[in-house]
Amino acid sequence: DAGITQSPRYKITETGRQVTLMCHQTWSHSYMFWYRQDLGHGLRLIYYSAAADITDKGEVPDGYVVSRSKTENFPLTLESATRSQTSVYFCASSEIAGGYNEQFFGPGTRLTVL
């Protein structure tokens, strides 16, 4: 299927466990992004990647790790999940960075940390 997909769509985990959220895009977009969306905070950038093997921190990177070995995949790992990481996570991609190009968002992963 063309587009941007995220898996799983829903995840419940416990404090201290490692969790990996997957993101896959079929457009060969250079840029990929991870956001978290929380009530009262809107969308906040966690990490982004300009190309394979190039990643950079966003506004709220603590507690998260990313990798990008292939252009189409951009997994987000919570190394030791905390309750404050309960959120809805969105992956996005775009051809170029900046605010002139559309960012295409995945459907989101709702993560609950107990």
Place this chain on the structure above:
Amino acid sequence: TQLLEQSPQFLSIQEGENLTVYCNSSSVFSSLQWYRQEPGEGPVLLVTVVTGGEVKKLKRLTFQFGDARKDSSLHITAAQPGDTGLYLCAGVVYQAGTALIFGKGTTLSVSS
């Protein structure tokens, strides 16, 4: 401190009414985008405005970028239930990298 302030936070109106959503900042933006998000889905781009004073129309939606590129507005004429959703403004701060900054959003509910 939120770089992009959206108002109102919530809006509940009847079908056929007009409404305006505001997105304000003390910073200058290179561009501003408006996204719409429906429950359980990711945001979808509605429009990008780049030039100060620019006005763009998308059917019943009118978007304006302020002359000083610090604010934007979204006006919906004759709202319909299908307009219900979360409206997000987002922009790139002028000469401050390429990261897209999002406002907290305006939740719009249009009832028939």
